[in-house]
Every structure is written in C-alpha cells, then in structure tokens.
Amino acid sequence: MGYLFFHITATAYLAATLIYTAYLFSHREGLIKGATYALYAGGVAHTVTIISRWVEAGRTPATNLHETLTLFSWIIVVLYAAMLYRYRVAVIGAFVAPLAFLLLITASFLPAEIIPLAPMLESWWLPVHVMLALLGNAFFALASIFAIMYLIQDRYLKSRKIQGLYFILPSVEVLDELSYRCLTYGFPLLTLAIITGAIWSEYALGSYWTWGQRQIWSLITWFLYAALLHGRLTSGWRGKKSAMLSVVAFGVLIGSFLLINVFLGGAHGLLR
C-alpha cells in the first residue's frame, strides 16, 4: 500500500510543480488554488505513505536514506501548510512543491526495502532525534527558500527592471523577516537534535561524542547558523548578505547529509 501511495504522492507533487510553474509565467491567480490543492492532495497521500511504512517497519521510518528523504519531504510540506495558514504567502508553494518532488524522486531511486534495525540502535531517542533533526532541517529549507526569493526580488529592485516574478513575489522586507523567523525556529531544533543524537550515541555506542563524520558536519552546520544569527542580532546582517549565507549553510547541511549517507550508509554510518 505504501508503494502505491508513494507514487500517488510523487504524481501530485509533480502536478503541483507544473501548475505552479504555469503560474510563475502567466501570473494567473486562479492557478495558485489548483496548485495548492494538488500539493495538499499529495500531502495527504504522503501522510498515508509514512504511516503505512511506520506500521510495516514497526519503527521510525528514518533508518535508510530512502526513508529519511521521504520523511523529510513530508515534514517540509506539512510545515509549508502550517506556514501558509499563518502568513498567506501562497507563492512559496512554487518553491516548496519542486523541492518536495525532488526529494521524493531521489528517494525513489534508493533501495527501499525495510532493513531490521540493529537492536543496539533501538531506543526511543531515535524517533525524538530524527524528528527534531528533520523539523529543524525543514525550517532551514524554508529559510533558504525565502532567501532565494529574497535574492530574486532584490535583483529586480536593484536592477530596476520590473518584470516577471517581481509582480508575484512578496516584498524584500517580508521575505527577509520570514527567512530570519525560520532560522530562529530551526536553530534551537538543530541544537536539540545534536544533543539528542549524542544521547542516543551514548545509549547505542557507549559514547556521547565519537567524532564521526555526521557529528563533525552537524557541528559545522551548527556553527554556520550560529554565526548567521549572531551576525544578524549584533551587527545587523540583513538582506543580501544573510540571504546568501543562509543558502550556503543549507547547501552545506543537505550536501553533507547526502554524502555521508550515500558513502557511509544508514544511520549516519554509525554502524561502521
């Protein structure tokens, strides 16, 4: 069942992406509605996918890359829905939908079979750690989406060429603010994820900090985001500078995550 719903989800996200793309070019407001419905329909199918996987595996579906990316994509969509409810900036969907779709497509190319988890990794710290980390990362993903939208809008205003996306993107100040807000949610979550990860490591491997690749890279990301927030609070890093840094930091985060998982295997290579 999960397999079927996985494909329904991917199809819905693809449809949403295409409708959003049509919107970006035509600026027809009616399309936004259709795209949002498609994205939400995908979100519902996605929820079924996750739940059925969870039941089938009998544990948090985040122990291999396929599962993790599927879960991550889901969290981003849910977060977007919550965000839309709060801020009503529907055009964000045009960036969220392709991201969710890409994550799913990547996941679909990865081995999907359920591998029993080594008993020593079994602990309820696992779901807590995974959920915190993915939620934090989803906030960072949204932050970088806002940052990209900011950079586009800033480009239009700076060049004084009023066309295209200018008409449908929100104002630079709003985008900057939203991006910053996401960072302020993402950062504490990342911090907690690192702490719970360390605790889990203590349970599973008998040591809080093993200086594994995963831990080193999450520390690097943590420092990048810490610097970004610190710069903003103390010396008013705003706008372009912080937007670019936010995109770079997210690139490092996602890049290191993918590389480590691909080369070292599931559960951050903790087993090797």
Added chain:
Amino acid sequence: MNLVIIGLNHRTAPIEIRERLSFPADSIGEPLKRLSANYGINEGVILSTCNRVEVIGIAPDIEKGVWEIKRFLSEYHNIPIERLDEHLYVRTGEDAVRHLFRVAAGLDSMVMGEPQILGQTKDAYSLAVHNNTAGVIVNKLFHKAFSVAKRVRTETRIGASAVSISFAAVELARKIFGELNGKSVMLVGAGEMAELAAKHLMTNGVREIIITNRTYEKAVEAAREFRGTAVMFREFPHYLKNVDIVIASTASPNFIIRPDDVTPAMKERKHRPMFFIDISVPRNIDPLVNDIDNAYVFDIDDLQGVIAANLRERAKEAGEAEAIIAGEIETFYRWINSLDVLPTIIALQQSFEKVRKQELEKALVELKGLKEEDRRVLEAMTSAIVKKILHKPVTHLKKESKSVEGDMYIEATRKLFDLEKDMENLSKAETNKAGLVNGEE
C-alpha cells in the same frame, strides 16, 4: 429583457461635449423621473462622471428604447440629435450587459483597472433606487455588475499595478516594505509631485513625515499641512537614519544625497531597507547609492519604466478579466431566462400532470374490467380537476410576473412545488421547442 445603454466617454467625445451632457449628481432625480415619465423607459439609471455619461434603460422594446433615450439626451441638454449622434455609442441586449460589467470593473476606463468608477457606478445605482427608477432587472443587473467588478479585482491583478508616478512609488514601496504601516518618509524639497507622492504614501499607512527645504519657511508650511516635522536643509542628512523612504525633488544641479550620507545612516538603522525616490531633473541622488546593500534608488526614468511595465502587466490581466465577465454574463442570462414565467408554468403543469397520470394508473389497476368509455370519463374528470386547481395560480402568476416583485412569485412557485429539476430539463429542451411539445403529449 430590453436593455439599452446609450452613452459617450473619453474616447468618443471631446471634453466640451462631455461637459454639456453631464448630469450633476445632486440633481439627478429630476432627469431620472422625466426619463420614465416622458420617454416610456421602465427602469433607468444615469451614470455621469467626468469621463463618461451613460443612460442605462429597460425599454418596452429595443428600437423604441434607443430612440427615446437619444431624444431624452438631446431634449434635456438642448443639443440636436444630429450633433450628438456621432459621439454616442449604443449597446443593447447582451452587448449592453457586457458593457456595464466592463465599465464597473474599470476595463473601459481611461486608466484601465482604476477603482473609482466602481464607486461612481454604485452611486448612480443608489440614486436610481432612491428615485424609484430601479426595478427587478436593474437591481439584479447592477448587483451582478458590482460582484463582477469585485471578482475581477480579487481574481486578477488588474487594479494592482500603479500607472501614475506617485502610485508607482507606493507600489514599489510595497514591494520593498510589504505593509507601509508605521513607515516614515522624508521629503527633500517640497514640490508638488513630491507632496502628491507623500500623500499617497500616507493614505497607504505611512505615519511619520519629515520635510526639509532650502527655504525653511516652505518646509514649515508643508510640515503644518502634513502634520509632520520640518528640519533645516543643511541638517537633513542626520535624519536619514530615521526614515524608510526618501523623496528628493529639489532644483539643485548636483547630487545632494551621496553614498557617504547613506552608508552611516544605513549602519545606524541596522541595515533595514531604504527606498530613495528621485523625481528631480537633474538628479539629486547619486545613483551609486543604489549599490549600497538594502538601499533602492529609483529616478524619474526608472519610475516611468515601472509604469510601462505595470501597463504591460495590466494588458495581460485584461484577457482574464474578460473571461470572468463572459462567464458572469452567462449566469446573468440564466437568471433573466428564469424570470420568464412561461417555463415555470409549464413545469408546474407538467408536475401536476405527472401526479395525475400516476394516480390514475394505480386506480385503473384496481378497477379491472372497466369499459373504454368509463376510462375516458375518469381521464376527463381527473384532467378537469388538475386544470381547475391550476387555473387561479397560473392566472395570478402570469399577472404578477409582470409586477415589480414578479421574480419573488416565480421563485416561490418553483420552491413550493419543487420545480427546480424540471426547470433544468426544460431549459435543456428549450432550444428545441418541438421537443417540448412532444414531451407534453
């Protein structure tokens, strides 16, 4: 429905003619009453703005309506019809409906999508209501026109983009700051255009205003008008850090705001964005200011470019607006057709007939071995009962449907006897009248 619209606008008539034909809003009751009393127009509305004069009327028949409204315009304003004719446009039936919807939505305005016309249309309508010249059709027509205008406004961005310098400035400010509530503006030089832009910014939420001018008295004077603060000209750079928007419009031949002024101000305001509007020629703001992060500089040419871009964007939206209007015309006509009492009467008769037949058949099954003659008697009797029962309601329905509240009677009938579904089938068969007759047999 014999709807006639006759009018002239900025495209068909020069200002001199428009002036002569305009109706002052405070005395529109008299011509409205005359229109219905002397010219046989059943329902009438007069829309008179500085760009257009239109008479919207429901006439007993179209040809006569056109002639009578023209005669009314000519006689009321004392201009021979021949002189008027070349400036007038005539819209009837569906064209007239479309025309009114387009006018209300601002699609027919000089500045496409401008919102004032909707308010003026509403005023014209309420004057007609006030003077009892608005009936069933005009009521529905205008309410539909208002909802169409609203749909066009919310579903397209036709009214969203600004097409004058000061509106363009407001629009840009929104793309930089989002909401303008609580933002502040500084006028460097108190010219007319700068003040107009400031006024627009303030109606859109800008709270604080600082004004500076080489002649201090002029700044004080303008500050009093805007309830702002006047500052000495040589001191204004110190205030840059306090404002979000700067409008420069002095006659100075060189730059008076340079990167050296803006960089420190930017740092002090923690790099929150600043919007510089330079409407002076030669320019007052060094274009290099635009290279500073979070500072956006637009000079008069840039603003013209923004206006041109906005106009292109509007033209794109117009197609979408026309599609909305086409859809709404269809629903309006569906309503108009339903206003026709005949389909309701037919549906009513059919539903009674159906009951009669069903019950008769049931009875005939029980009364086995009836002679053909007896059957005929039963048939005739039941038919007579149905006819007699329906006679009075149908007569009243026919009569009342022509009254002002006619639609209420028709709608009540349809609701009471649950005719909605039958009506739908009827309207499907409507194109083929023969089919309808066959169905009755």
